[in-house]
Amino acid sequence: MNKTVRDLILVLFGSFAFSAGVNTFIISADLGEGGVTGLAIVLYYAFHISPSITNFAFNAVLIAIGYKFLSKRSMYLTIVATILISIFLELTASWQIETGNILVNAVFGGLCVGLGIGVIVLAGGTTAGTTILARIANKYLDISTPYALLFFDLIVVAISLTVIPISSALVTVISLYIGTKVMEYVIEGLNTKKAMTIISSNPDEIAKVIDEQVGRGLTILNGRGYFTKQDKDILYVVITKTQVTKAKRLIRNIDDEAFLVIHDVRDVYGNGFLIDEH
16 A cells, blocks of 8 residues: 555544544533644633634644754645644534443543544544654653653643543543553554564575575674684674564574564654655
């Protein structure tokens, strides 16, 4: 599937999940929310102004600020996400689930919001608002996007105390934390990579099959055995989680005595992996 089409589908799904979560679980329980949407909800509680209108207006201002800091592709997807979120906020305005338990609403609201934002960020866009500020913090201060977003969201929660009781604000913090963890899992968990360190008596042959059959280039490091004092070539490669089994099988077919270390890695950027173009 064309990457642009795939990203647009992800943005569509993420925008719907976000908007539905806000109306169905957050507003229906009179909870607050973070970011620009949280400010829109404050105005809704205070003056009954539709969140779809204020959300779009606030985000338009932040998009005008953020375009200087984000790539053109990311900004285009952000504009699409902003329009879709405003539309879906209006279309799902009547969606409400009365669970009778504010914590249930907080959990599922946080799940939907975190999923929605995570999917949009995964596609390369943002939900505008404080997400733009969080992405700027990630780009220039190397702060995790989910946690930078949580910081800005907590500021908005403090503002929401003007229209909701402190008990609801505290539950809102729980919802935001859940949303942050879900978002973190979507952004990073769905991009998990594995690093393999391989020590073998047949390094060239192993490097060739990994390159040709797994499709990943390797780095050859110079090493030396402590006891044998012999120089050895050590192979290092980063692959996707789904390629691990195949790589292990190929290595064992060549050298069943190869020493193999596999460990998790995160934030992999570069050719063939997630490109930090946001």
